[in-house]
Amino acid sequence: MATRVARPPARPSSAPVAPLGVLPRRQVTGIFPALVVLAAAVVLTGVNMQARFTDAIAWVWVAAVVIAAVSVASGIRTYQKQSRLDPGIEAVLPSLGAQRPSRDLVRAVKWTRGWVGVPRKVTIRYASHVDDRDVRFVDQIVTSFSRRIGEEYRVLKHVPRRCLIVLELAPPTTPVSREQQRAEQVAKLLLGESAKVEVTTDPESNDVRKMKVKHDMGPRLAIPARRMQIEKVISSMLPGRWRAHWDLEGDEVTFEIRPPMPDMVLHEPAPSTKQLTHAEYKAFKIPIGVDEDGSVQTWQPSVSPHMLVIGGTGSGKTSFQHTVLTHLAQARWRVWVLDGKRIEFAGFRTWPNVELVAARVEHQVRMLHAAHELMEQRYTQLEEGTARLEDFEPLALIIDEYATFKARVQRWYKTVKPKGAPTQAPVLELLSDLARLARSAKIHMLLGIQRPDVEFLGGEMRDNFGARLSLGRLSPQGAMMMWDSPAIGVALPRNKRGRGVTLSAESLPVEVQTFYTPDPAKLDKSD
Known part of the structure; x- marks a missing residue:
């Protein structure tokens, strides 16, 4: 049986091996040519002293010194350029798949002006076994090279077939503030x-x-x-x-x-001289205000039959209701007003088409009873076939300060409630019926309230008001009630009368500056 002889381990090479990413030391290349030129000048001078053949030896020395100086300067510049480029080469070498560090893989083709400058165009070659399909491969090379050179570079071209990447110096960018x-x-x-x-x-x-x-x-x-x-x-x-x-x-x-918005937009409706047709009623829109992009937001009663407007004191809620009333009256709608503060709509009592302005609580209750009776009457006519929807005139109910009205009604009802009657005023149930059913009888409501508390507007009551407007800055709780979001309308600028949020035609909340209509009762009649 043959005996297996173990070989002694190989001796390590005496030549040191540079670790990958560390380039060998660079030498200045212009000194040796300069010495050769100067030595040639010395030899030529010696020969000329033995056998005088020219008188221009001084010019020979001038030329030799100039050539030597240029050679040394060129070598120093090349050395400094390579020193400028070497950090970038060392940064990208680990990504190139090289076995040993080499300057041949990364070459500067062009440089910027100056004694040394910076590489303006660089060619980079990588090993064929490197996976260059990874999108991060090129980005990593560009990032590493740019970081070590101290300049921004971008990819001029990438040729995978030749394993070649060409980088160029990115144009200067404006400083970032x-x-x-x-x-x-x-x-x-x-x-x-x-x-x-x-x-x-x-x-x-x-x-x-x-x-x-x-x-x-x-x-x-x-x-x-x-x-x-x-x-x-x-x-x-x-x-x-x-x-x-x-x-x-x-x-x-x-x-x-957000683009700037005007602090006030005047409402200038055009009066109508003819009765509103049913087709015109279906397309009729009431302007709400101007949004941030300059578009006019509107309320279309035939689509969203009732509108809810909320806003605290001084937010512009009453002025907006004046705008709606003015637009409706001049379009020849029938208008009934429930004046919650008793004095806010006094200037409209004599206006054409404004049939009722109820200020006292018993008048307000009677007005809502009349609206409910009118709705029932129209439903009966439609049911019996004695009238069509096109035969009815549209009626608008403007109810201001609903919370105040409800509190006053409850106090008044306690004084007139007969024995055995329900504890809550029946008129409030009539109002809920109107919110649910009045649309099909061409009766529409605009209801104003200072804040949308659940105490005053339950879920069904609120949902029946598809058109909405909130004026002034909301609390997160109020924003949830109005817009189902605690962030909408809570950051409106303060002290901007008439600024609010409404729903666009796409049912998205948008910021608006509502149209302003002055109170006729407060105008100076002497002007």
Whole structure:
């Protein structure tokens, strides 16, 4: 049986092996040619002293010194250029699949002007076994090279067949302001570090005016509450008031500063000289106000039969109701008014088509009974076939300060309630019937209240008012009642009379400046 002899281990090579990523030391290349030129000048001078053959030996030395100086300077410049490029080469070598560090893999084809300058165009070659299909491969090379050189580079071309990448120096960019940096930082904190943020600034003040963000958080942002939270954080952490336009299908969102809005927009309706036809009634719209983009938002009673408007004292609620009344009366609608404060609609008592302005509680109760009786009468006519919907004139009920009216009715009802009667005033049930059924009888309501408390507006009552307007800044609880969101309408500017939120034609809440109509009773008749 043959005996197996073990071989001794191989001796380590005496030549040191540089670790990958560390290039061998660079030498200055112009010194040796300079010495050769000077040595040639010395030899030529010696020969000329033995056998004088020229008188221009001084010019020979001048030329030799110039050539030597240029050679040394060129070598020093080449050395400094390579020293400038070496950090970038060392940064990308681990990604190139090289066995040993080599300057041949990364070459600077062009340089910027100056004694040394920076590489303007660079060619990079990598090993054929490197997986260059990964999108992060090229990005990692560009990022590493740019970081070590200290300049921004971009990919000029990538030729996978030749395992070649060509980089070029990116054009200079304008300096990024602190405000822009903060805007990008906030956007990435909210939408992920991978989000791509495109910031637009004001050309004069350099303030951030708009941000377009491409993100990859689509499924999470499909939840409306999440989007509302992001909008609220943006407005809290960045100066100004912001709004957002979400493109959920394209995974993009655009944040922009809300455009300025006028503090007052006068209402100028055009009086009608003819009776409103049924076709005109179906297309009839009442202007609410001007939104942030300059579009007029409207209320169309034939689509949303009743409107709810809320707003505290001084918010512009009564002025808006004056606008609606004026528009309806001049369009030849029949108008009945329940004046909750007793004096806010006194100037409209003599207006054409304003048939009732009820100020006292017993008159207000009688008015609602009459409206309910009219609704029942019209339903009977429609049921019996003695009339069609087109035969009826539209009637508008404007009910101001519903909470005050309800409290007054309850107190009044205690004084007139007969024995055995229900504890709650029946007129309140009639009002609920009107909210549910009056649309089909061409009767429409505008109900005003200071705050949408559940105590005054239950779920069914509120849901019957499809058109809505909130004036002034809401509390989170009031915003939930009105808009099913604790963030909508809570950040409106203070002391802006007539500023509020309403529903657009797409049923989206939009900020508006409502039309202003002065109270006829408070106008100076001497002007």
